[in-house]
Amino acid sequence: MKALKMTRYGDINSSLEFQSAEIPIAKASEVLVRMHAASVNPVDNMMLRGELKSVRREVFPVGVGRDVSGEIVAVGKNVKGYSPGDMVFARVGEEHVGTIAEYLTVDVAHLAPKPENLSHSESAGIPxxxxxxxxxxxxxxxxxxxxxxxxxxxxxxxxxxxxxxxxxxxxxxxxxxxxxxxxxxxxxxxxxxxxxxxxxxxxxxxxxxxxxxxxxxxxxxxxxxxxxxxxxxxxxxxxxxxxxxxxxxxxxxxxxxxxxxxxxxxxxxxxxxxxxxxVIMEANGEQLRELGELYQRRILSPVIDKTYSFDQSKEAFSYLASGRAKGKVIITMDGMTEEQ
Ligand SMILES: NC(=O)c1ccc[n+]([C@@H]2O[C@H](COP(=O)([O-])OP(=O)(O)OC[C@H]3O[C@@H](n4cnc5c(N)ncnc54)[C@H](OP(=O)(O)O)[C@@H]3O)[C@@H](O)[C@H]2O)c1
Structure with a gap:
C-alpha cells in the first residue's frame, strides 16, 4: 500500500514522502481500516518540526496523521460490535499515528460508527x-x-x-x-x-x-x-x-x-x-460516538475549508501551516467528489 511517511525532522518538503509499506495486520483488539479520508491538524506539523520530541520518540520512517474515516476490512479476534463492511471514524491513539495511508489499524477503544448522514470527508474532520x-x-x-x-x-x-x-x-x-x-x-x-x-x-x-x-x-x-x-x-x-x-x-x-x-x-x-x-486531548471512542450522534441529529455540522487528494497531501500540510484555515483541511483517498 501507499502511505505518507515522515523520514526526518524538518519542513514539509524535506521531511515527508510517499513510500510503499506492508498493509498492517490487526492485533486482537484492533480493526484494519481501508481509508477513505483523513484530516490534518496543527499537531501533525508540530511533529514534523520536532516539537513533540519530549513526548514522542520517532523511529523513521514513521506515519503521519491522526484522523480517520473509512471502512473496516478485518477485525482482531477480541473485537466485538464491529464487522468488516462497517463505516467508522476515529482519532487514533499515538501508537497508531499514520492515517494518511491507504490502510491502517485502529484500536477498537478509539473507534465509533461514522455518522450515516456525513460523507467520509466530512467525518474525517471531526475526531x-x-x-x-x-x-x-x-x-x-x-x-x-x-x-x-x-x-x-x-x-x-x-x-x-x-x-x-x-x-x-x-x-x-x-x-x-x-x-x-x-x-x-x-x-x-x-x-x-x-x-x-x-x-x-x-x-x-x-x-x-x-x-x-x-x-x-x-x-x-x-x-x-x-x-x-x-x-x-x-x-x-x-x-x-x-x-x-x-x-x-x-x-x-x-x-x-x-x-x-x-x-x-x-x-x-x-x-x-x-x-x-x-487539555491534551485523548483518543476516546465513547466520546466520539456521542459526538457522532449530535451530527446524526444535525445539532452539529461539519465545517470544511479545503479538500485535497491523497497525492496532494503535502499541499494540505502547507495550507494548514499558513494558520489561516477556515474549519478543517481534509485529504481524501477517494478523489475529490464523493457520495454521501
Ligand atoms: N492540546 C491539544 O490537545 C490540542 C488539540 C487540538 C488543537 N490544539 C491546538 O489548538 C490550536 C488551534 O488548532 P486548530 O486546529 O483550530 O488550528 P487552525 O485550524 O490552524 O486555526 C486557524 C485559525 O486560527 C485563527 N486565528 C489565528 N490567529 C488568531 C487570533 N489572533 N485571533 C483569533 N483567531 C486567530 C485563524 O483565523 P484568522 O485567519 O481569521 O486569523 C484561522 O481560522 C493549535 O495551536 C493546535 O496545536 C491543541
Missing part, C-alpha cells in the same frame, strides 16, 4: 477537533446552559467545532476572528463575534464564566482579565498545569520545569478563585 472541544468544554470546564464562554479563534478547526458544541449545551458564545470570517462564524451560532483586526476583546468583555484559549502565550494569561471570579480558563495551547502534567505521568524533572512555565497562570487563577487547566 481530533471534536474530542478536543468535548474534553475541554464539557469534561474540564463543565460548561453549563446559560453560562458565558469566550472561544478564541472561532474560524479554526477547533474553534468552529467548539462554537457549535457550546451552543448545543445552551451557553452564550463569544468568539474572536478576523474581518473576513465574521459573517460565517456568526452563522455557526456564535452570539457575539469580535473582529480582532478592529476591536480589542479585552475592552469589550468581562465576567466570562469560561474562556477556551486556542492561541496560547499572552492569550492564556489575558483570559483572566475577562474572567469572572470563580471562572474557568481551559487552554489547548498555553502552559501545561501541574495537575495535567501529573495525570500525563511526566517525570519529576520535566514537571518541575513545566511548573515554572505555568506559575503565572496558576497565580492568576488563584487570584480569581478560579481554575486554569491545559
Amino acid at each position: 481530533l477537533v471534536g474530542l478536543t472541544s468535548f474534553q475541554s468544554l464539557i469534561k474540564i470546564a463543565d460548561l453549563k446552559p446559560g453560562e458565558k464562554v469566550l472561544i478564541h479563534a472561532g474560524s479554526g478547526g477547533v474553534g468552529s467545532m467548539a462554537i457549535q458544541l457550546a451552543k448545543s449545551i445552551g451557553a452564550y458564545v463569544v468568539t474572536t476572528t478576523s474581518s473576513a470570517n465574521v459573517d460565517w462564524v456568526k452563522a455557526l451560532g456564535a452570539d457575539l463575534v469580535i473582529d480582532y483586526k478592529k476591536e480589542d476583546y479585552l475592552q469589550l468583555l468581562s465576567d466570562m464564566d469560561v474562556v477556551f484559549d486556542t492561541l496560547g502565550g499572552q492569550y492564556a494569561l489575558d483570559a483572566f482579565k475577562v474572567l469572572k471570579t470563580g471562572g474557568r480558563v481551559v487552554s489547548v495551547k498555553g502552559a501545561l498545569d501541574p495537575q495535567t502534567a501529573e495525570e500525563l505521568g511526566l517525570g519529576w524533572l520535566l514537571r518541575k520545569i513545566l511548573a515554572l512555565k505555568s506559575r503565572k497562570l496558576i497565580k492568576a487563577a488563584k487570584a480569581k478563585s478560579g481554575l486554569y487547566r491545559m
Whole structure:
C-alpha cells in the first residue's frame, strides 16, 4: 500500500514522502481500516518540526496523521460490535499515528460508527477537533446552559467545532476572528463575534464564566482579565498545569520545569478563585460516538475549508501551516467528489 511517511525532522518538503509499506495486520483488539479520508491538524506539523520530541520518540520512517474515516476490512479476534463492511471514524491513539495511508489499524477503544448522514470527508474532520472541544468544554470546564464562554479563534478547526458544541449545551458564545470570517462564524451560532483586526476583546468583555484559549502565550494569561471570579480558563495551547502534567505521568524533572512555565497562570487563577487547566486531548471512542450522534441529529455540522487528494497531501500540510484555515483541511483517498 501507499502511505505518507515522515523520514526526518524538518519542513514539509524535506521531511515527508510517499513510500510503499506492508498493509498492517490487526492485533486482537484492533480493526484494519481501508481509508477513505483523513484530516490534518496543527499537531501533525508540530511533529514534523520536532516539537513533540519530549513526548514522542520517532523511529523513521514513521506515519503521519491522526484522523480517520473509512471502512473496516478485518477485525482482531477480541473485537466485538464491529464487522468488516462497517463505516467508522476515529482519532487514533499515538501508537497508531499514520492515517494518511491507504490502510491502517485502529484500536477498537478509539473507534465509533461514522455518522450515516456525513460523507467520509466530512467525518474525517471531526475526531481530533471534536474530542478536543468535548474534553475541554464539557469534561474540564463543565460548561453549563446559560453560562458565558469566550472561544478564541472561532474560524479554526477547533474553534468552529467548539462554537457549535457550546451552543448545543445552551451557553452564550463569544468568539474572536478576523474581518473576513465574521459573517460565517456568526452563522455557526456564535452570539457575539469580535473582529480582532478592529476591536480589542479585552475592552469589550468581562465576567466570562469560561474562556477556551486556542492561541496560547499572552492569550492564556489575558483570559483572566475577562474572567469572572470563580471562572474557568481551559487552554489547548498555553502552559501545561501541574495537575495535567501529573495525570500525563511526566517525570519529576520535566514537571518541575513545566511548573515554572505555568506559575503565572496558576497565580492568576488563584487570584480569581478560579481554575486554569491545559487539555491534551485523548483518543476516546465513547466520546466520539456521542459526538457522532449530535451530527446524526444535525445539532452539529461539519465545517470544511479545503479538500485535497491523497497525492496532494503535502499541499494540505502547507495550507494548514499558513494558520489561516477556515474549519478543517481534509485529504481524501477517494478523489475529490464523493457520495454521501
Ligand atoms: N492540546 C491539544 O490537545 C490540542 C488539540 C487540538 C488543537 N490544539 C491546538 O489548538 C490550536 C488551534 O488548532 P486548530 O486546529 O483550530 O488550528 P487552525 O485550524 O490552524 O486555526 C486557524 C485559525 O486560527 C485563527 N486565528 C489565528 N490567529 C488568531 C487570533 N489572533 N485571533 C483569533 N483567531 C486567530 C485563524 O483565523 P484568522 O485567519 O481569521 O486569523 C484561522 O481560522 C493549535 O495551536 C493546535 O496545536 C491543541
